[in-house]
Amino acid sequence: MVACECKCEEPGKDELSKQLELIIDEYRGKSSGLIQVLTKAQELIGYLPKWALISIAKGLGVSLQEVYGVVTFYAFFSLIPRGRHKISVCAGTACYVKGTNMVIKTIREALGIKPGQTTPDSRYTLEIVRCIGACGLAPAMIIDGKDVHGRLEAEQIPEILEQYA
Amino acid sequence: MITLTIDNQKIAVEEGTTILQAAKKLGINIPTLCYLEKINEIGACRLCVVEVQGAKAFVPSCVAPVAEGMVVRTNTPAIVKARKLVLELILSDHPMECLTCVRNGNCELQTLAEQFGIKEIRFDGAKTEYPIDDSTPAIIRDPRKCVLCRRCISVCKEVQTVSVLTAQERGFDSVIAPAFNAKLADVECVQCGQCSLVCPTGAIQERDDTDKVWAALADPKKHVVVQTAPATRVQVGETLGMEPGSIVTGKMVAGLRRLGFDKVFDTDFTADLTIMEEGNELLQRIQTGGTLPMITSCSPGWIKFAEHFYPDLLAHLSTCKSPQQMFGPLAKTYYAEKEGIDPADVYCVSIMPCTAKKFECGRPEMDDSGYQDVDVVLTSRELGRMFKQANINLPGLPEEEYDAPLGISTGAGEIFGASGGVMEAALRTVYEVVTGKELPDINFKDCRGITGVKEATVQVGDLPVKIAITNGLGNARKVLDKIRAGEADYHFIEIMCCPGGCIGGGGSPIPTNTEIRLKRIDATYIEDERMVLRKSHDNPAVKVLYEEFLEKPLGHKSHELLHTHYTPRGLWQEEE
Numbered sequence: 006m007v008a009c010e011c012k013c014e015e016p017g018k019d020e021l022s023k024q025l026e027l028i029i030d031e032y033r034g035k036s037s038g039l040i041q042v043l044t045k046a047q048e049l050i051g052y053l054p055k056w057a058l059i060s061i062a063k064g065l066g067v068s069l070q071e072v073y074g075v076v077t078f079y080a081f082f083s084l085i086p087r088g089r090h091k092i093s094v095c096a097g098t099a100c101y102v103k104g105t106n107m108v109i110k111t112i113r114e115a116l117g118i119k120p121g122q123t124t125p126d127s128r129y130t131l132e133i134v135r136c137i138g139a140c141g142l143a144p145a146m147i148i149d150g151k152d153v154h155g156r157l158e159a160e161q162i163p164e165i166l167e168q169y170a
Numbered sequence: 171m172i173t174l175t176i177d178n179q180k181i182a183v184e185e186g187t188t189i190l191q192a193a194k195k196l197g198i199n200i201p202t203l204c205y206l207e208k209i210n211e212i213g214a215c216r217l218c219v220v221e222v223q224g225a226k227a228f229v230p231s232c233v234a235p236v237a238e239g240m241v242v243r244t245n246t247p248a249i250v251k252a253r254k255l256v257l258e259l260i261l262s263d264h265p266m267e268c269l270t271c272v273r274n275g276n277c278e279l280q281t282l283a284e285q286f287g288i289k290e291i292r293f294d295g296a297k298t299e300y301p302i303d304d305s306t307p308a309i310i311r312d313p314r315k316c317v318l319c320r321r322c323i324s325v326c327k328e329v330q331t332v333s334v335l336t337a338q339e340r341g342f343d344s345v346i347a348p349a350f351n352a353k354l355a356d357v358e359c360v361q362c363g364q365c366s367l368v369c370p371t372g373a374i375q376e377r378d379d380t381d382k383v384w385a386a387l388a389d390p391k392k393h394v395v396v397q398t399a400p401a402t403r404v405q406v407g408e409t410l411g412m413e414p415g416s417i418v419t420g421k422m423v424a425g426l427r428r429l430g431f432d433k434v435f436d437t438d439f440t441a442d443l444t445i446m447e448e449g450n451e452l453l454q455r456i457q458t459g460g461t462l463p464m465i466t467s468c469s470p471g472w473i474k475f476a477e478h479f480y481p482d483l484l485a486h487l488s489t490c491k492s493p494q495q496m497f498g499p500l501a502k503t504y505y506a507e508k509e510g511i512d513p514a515d516v517y518c519v520s521i522m523p524c525t526a527k528k529f530e531c532g533r534p535e536m537d538d539s540g541y542q543d544v545d546v547v548l549t550s551r552e553l554g555r556m557f558k559q560a561n562i563n564l565p566g567l568p569e570e571e572y573d574a575p576l577g578i579s580t581g582a583g584e585i586f587g588a589s590g591g592v593m594e595a596a597l598r599t600v601y602e603v604v605t606g607k608e609l610p611d612i613n614f615k616d617c618r619g620i621t622g623v624k625e626a627t628v629q630v631g632d633l634p635v636k637i638a639i640t641n642g643l644g645n646a647r648k649v650l651d652k653i654r655a656g657e658a659d660y661h662f663i664e665i666m667c668c669p670g671g672c673i674g675g676g677g678s679p680i681p682t683n684t685e686i687r688l689k690r691i692d693a694t695y696i697e698d699e700r701m702v703l704r705k706s707h708d709n710p711a712v713k714v715l716y717e718e719f720l721e722k723p724l725g726h727k728s729h730e731l732l733h734t735h736y737t738p739r740g741l742w743q744e745e746e
């Protein structure tokens with residue numbers, strides 16, 4: 006599912022929204038429950054879409070800005086649907102100099118998504134991150150938070166991606 | 171009491187005092203950046219660090235409480251170095267645009283850089299690239315100049331309870347903006363400008379409309395009239411280096427003439443008119459069982475707040491337009507007719523202590539004269555800028571009088587600028603209209619001062635009139651929630667959006683703090699006492715206006731030109 010800008014309803018939103026209200030009920034009017042509710046909401050939906058943040062803000066009696074601030078502060082929360090595999094391309098200084106842009110362009114061409122997006126088959130999510138500490142291997146990317154792939158060249162990238170089903 | 175030593179001087183202070191406050195008592199000024207007394211005490215910037223004997227690291231003095239026997243040093247070479255480092259890091263991600271910046275010469279960051287003798291920035295960091303948000307008619311945000319002090323967030327959330335700003339993302343990507351990096355025009359921002367008052371830099375500022383006014387003044391076809399809000403005469407002097415609380419009424423009039431305005435009129439005139447309309451509306455509501463309590467409608471930030479957050483209470487708002495918006499249509503009908511000028515050529519400028527007035531004058535319904543009633547609104551800060559550009563030395567000018575007829579006013583119109591002033595002015599008139607007797611004492615002292623919520627009962631003939639007065643939107647909520655819960659038995663409520671009333675409006679000179687607000691309030695009541703006439707119904711020009719044109723308060727013409735309606739607005743960035 007692509008995080009699109011259009012206003013189409015996501016499948017099953019009504020059902021999810023009902024279940025979300027049940028989660029919120031436990032903390033209704035209590036701003037102290039914000040992080041717990043967000044965590045459970047993300048477990049339920051898989052990520053935190055805008056409609057969910059609005060319901061949570063209303064339910065707990067806090068502003069949307071407060072909810073959004075917390076969501077963007079903790080890396081654990083995601084505003085976009087996540088794929089099975091997370092590709093994190095390093096944009097630290099060393100990588101940047103050696104070709105972060107090339108890496109992103111190649112992935113974009115291979116998968117058809119921009120950073121911050123997920124492929125329609127929910128296989129990959131692409132993001133750009135600050136230095137991952139693999140400067141010796143620049144330009145580098147890290148997949149699923151554990152596999153570092155370094156000294157990347159455009160031709161190799163599709164092969165690497167293929168390994169993640 | 172707690173005894174401690176700061177820079178070798180002993181002092182005893184109460185428990186819970188911060189090191190910063192204790193040092194201040196000793197006359198030691200520790201530099202600060204993010205700190206804003208009682209509003210933003212979060213220890214974010216670390217410019218205020220001091221050395222505490224025995225502590226492993228420097229402590230931020232604005233949040234660190236004193237402790238018994240503490241030994242503090244505030245300006246060792248190591249501390250100076252640490253503070254310089256903080257500044258250099260901020261400046262490494264700051265556009266060096268002082269020469270073309272609205273805050274040039276009045277910027278806390280610039281002052282600190284000068285004070286610490288920053289000569290070079292040793293770090294060549296990446297620059298933040300968030301775009302400028304100029305989506306609203308009143309407020310412009312430039313995240314590039316933001317130092318992430320969070321004062322704007324605190325003022326918007328804690329003082330105004332509007333809460334449209336938040337810090338989002340982490341580290342270098344941090345930005346202060348509405349959720350989803352939305353534009354201010356698309357959220358509940360009421361355009362009050364309180365954030366622009368507290369921002370230490372040029373990251374939040376008013377939209378500068380001076381070019382439009384210069385262009386109108388240069389156009390020989392245009393008949394350019396100006397109105398000045400009650401609060402401006404106790405503000406504008408500050409923009410040109412005069413002491414807070416300086417009264418510059420006559421000098422401001424002289425200065426405006428020298429800028430080339432064809433007529434210099436006064437919003438105080440339409441403030442008096444507002445009292446005639448609103449006072450009668452109140453009596454009518456009381457006598458005919460209309461919606462009570464009735465709430466004042468002079469403050470456009472408050473109006474927008476009500477439309478977003480209390481749409482269910484809109485029937486409580488007086489239907490009177492604000493004095494600014496009563497002036498516009500009269501200038502383009504009554505005045506134009508009287509003078510034989512084509513209203514299409516009348517260009518109507520207002521000088522306001524307020525950013526929300528810029529939003530108000532562009533509201534689509536504000537065209538009852540057949541034209542946009544008020545063409546452009548300048549804040550006190552912008553007028554100060556025009557005086558500077560024209561090389562007008564305000565303090566040295568003679569005192570001149572406003573033009574007739576729309577420049578004639580009473581003390582009642584003048585006190586609109588301070589919290590409680592509209593209420594006091596209304597009481598002066600309502601009392602005499604109802605009882606037919608002269609007020610023994612026209613000073614309603616219960617209405618005055620900057621207490622957040624003021625309440626009183628005033629005996630008007632047989633009727634005990636229950637009133638409430640609030641300033642700052644957080645305080646308005648307290649009273650509004652009571653109305654919602656059916657627990658309010660007031661007749662009349664004055665609500666002002668900004669702390670202290672208009673004299674503390676978002677378009678005021680910078681700095682504006684509690685101390686300065688109090689000085690401007692004192693000056694306001696001095697002006698009131700200096701006036702020969704102090705009750706709106708005594709205003710001779712208002713009487714003539716009714717005789718010649720409007721006929722009577724709440725009459726047909728009044729409804730057409732001086733009254734308005736409100737628009738319920740959404741919340742939460744929801745799609746309709």
Ligand code: SF4
Pocket residue numbers: 264265266267268269271272273274275277278279280315371372373
């Ligand atoms: S915000 Fe201050 S330091 Fe920055 S450009 Fe403007 S005047 Fe200069």
Ligand code: SF4
Pocket residue numbers: 309325326330332333334335358359360361362363364365366
């Ligand atoms: S103008 Fe007022 S409501 Fe809008 S962001 Fe600033 S403080 Fe908040």
Ligand code: SF4
Pocket residue numbers: 315316317318319320321322323346365368369370371373374
């Ligand atoms: S916009 Fe101004 S007040 Fe707000 S955090 Fe940035 S520098 Fe501070």
Ligand code: FES
Pocket residue numbers: 201202203204205212213214215216217218219230231232233
């Ligand atoms: S002023 Fe104390 S941390 Fe900013």
